[in-house]
Amino acid sequence: MLIGTSKGLPGEFLLLFTLLIWVLFFLVYLGNRHNRLNRWCFISGMCFSMGVFKEYLYFTLFPAVMQAWPGWMTEELSLDIYSVLTAVLYYFAMPAALVFGFYFSRMDERRPKLFRWARIGVFVPALLFGVFYPYLETRxxxxxxxxxxxxxxxxxxxxxxxxxxxxxxxxxxxxxTAVYRQKKMVAILVLVPIWYQLISAFLIHLLDLKGLFKAWQGNLPIILFLIIFYLYNAFKGGFMGARFQHESYEWNQDGKLVNQSAQFLRHMLKNEVVKIEWCAQNIQQSAPEEAADYADIILRSTTRLKELSGKALHYSKDIVLNRQVLQIAPLLEACAADYRKLSPGVQVEVRCGEGDELFCDRAHLTEVLNNLLNNAGEAMRGQGSITVEGKPTGRGYQICVSDTGDGIAKEHLGQLFSPYYTTKTNGHHIGLGLYYCRNVMRKHGGSIQARQNETRGTTFVLRFPGE
Structure with missing residues (x-):
């Protein structure tokens, strides 16, 4: 088989094509390299780039090397490299893209058991292809x-x-949801080049349209457009976790909203300030015996302002973990004991093995448990029972907090962990407690999930990975 006779883009353009793909997906990765979505988008993109890269190597670089330094490269070796890179494109690019899709759909949170098997299972066919059609003979x-x-x-x-x-x-x-527009743009970024590749690289060849065998190279202007698309949105307001003002946020998990806490606080404080101004004016104009009533209103409003602003700032700031190996039973008992004092009408039962240990941040886990206990107590209106259970699982550790309240309506389950989302109307909640809990669990590499109990009430499940 001869090499160096391919028709299509010149070798220099194939190299440019490869570099553009790498630039695009390195931008995605650097946007937030700690985000699993960004990571798998990058991995998938690099696998797809092998389709262009192998063409440049096989039809441009390797012939030049063979001519200049015959001992460094042989036709057989160049064919082996071409075959392996083709196998990466054909067998591994789409499974990597599908894992990206799992994270995009939040399968790791919504269906964690299925996710653990699915992210491995999607690569099994790629391995089977290697058995029946050896990678070195792909060409x-x-x-x-x-x-x-x-x-x-x-x-x-x-x-x-x-x-x-x-x-x-x-x-x-x-x-x-608040992330819909961002996710829609990401879907465009992913689906457009993938489907162009699937049609141009497979359908055209199966139909034996020889004049269009190099149609896949039409992805070059698409990639160029997507780079411009990425940069435009990154400059405009942020895209996939990156803004070009040296800011980073969790783009696929409503992080953008928390960066707008100042706007939310401004709106929230405005109502309280109006009351303060009104009371102050009336104090000036009122008789002395009425001044005490107005002063009480002012005091309550200022106290409320301090509570709201303190919560918003505490829950929206970045979380830094100080992990250590903890005996989990004493920690659960301490949280339960504190809550029993606050709500004597609620029975709190702790179930946990005496020797159970967990590698975690004590302060943040305590705050998460306090949040869940408070929410459970409020759901039961101060009367009922809460069960806190810790137990090892096959792949880590799990803490469940169950109550006997009215439960959570199905339409609210999908939004529970979004910032500023709350179903309570008493004015003492700003909807950042569960959002904070979710962020703490993600920092631990785990997850939090809410589910309805079979009889009544709700269970929140904290899942920690094994170390």
Whole structure:
């Protein structure tokens, strides 16, 4: 087989094409390298870039090296490298994209058991392809085995359909949330080049449209457009966790709202300030015996202002963990004992193995448990029972806080952990408690989930990874 005879873009443009893909997905990764969505978008993008990179190596760089330094490169070695990179593109790019889709749809939070198996299972077909069609011979099968090419095409199309369903389903489910617009832009960033690749690289070859075999190179202007699209949105207000004012936030988890705490506080404080001004004016104009009543209103308002601003600032600031190995039973008992004093009408039962240990931040975990206990008590209106249970699981540790209240309406479950979202109307809650709990668990590498009990009440489940 001869090399260096491919028609299409010149080698320099293929190199530029590769570099542009790398630039785009490095921007995505650097936007928030701690975010799993960004990481898997980067991994998937790098796998897809192998399609262009192998063309540059095989048809441009390797022939030049063979001519200049014959001992450094052979035709057989160049074919092996081309085959392996083709295998990366054909077998691993779409599974990586599908894992990105799992995180995009929040499967790791909504269905953690399914997620743990799915993120591994999607790569099994890639390994089976390597068994039946060795990676070093991918180029041969690509050119001469139509059955192989049909199997590879169906495999990639199936994953493409699953990814599309995940992304579009998530957009529909979260169409009224604050992150909808951001997620819609991310879906465009991902789906457009992927489907162009799936059609141009597989459908055209299966239909034997030889004049269009290099149509996949049309992804070059698409990638260029997406880089401009990314930069525009990053400069405009932030995209996938990056703003070009050296700010970083959790783009897929409503982090943008917390960065706008000042605007929320301004609106919230305005109502209280109006009352203070009104009372102050009346004190000036009132008789002495009425002044005490107005002063009480002012005192209550100023106290309320301090509480609200303190909570908002505490729960919206960045979380820094100081982890250590803790005996979990004494910590749970201490939280339960404190809550019993605050709510004598609520029975709190703790179930936990005496020797159970957990690698975590004591202060933040205590605050999370206090939040959940307070919420449970309020849901039961100060009367009922709460069960706090800690137990090891196959892959870590789990703490469940269950109450016997009225439960949470189904339409509220999806929004519970969003900032400033609250179902309480007594004016003492600003909707950052559960958002804070979720962020603490994510910092630990775990998760928090709410579910309805079979009989009555709600259970909040804290899942910590094994160390």
């Amino acid at each position: 041969y099968y690509q050119l001469y085995d139509r059955t192989y090419y049909l199997c590879a095409a169906l495999y990639n199309w199936l994953y493409g359909v699953l990814l599309t369903v995940l992304l579009l389903g998530t957009l529909w489910r979260e169409r009224r």
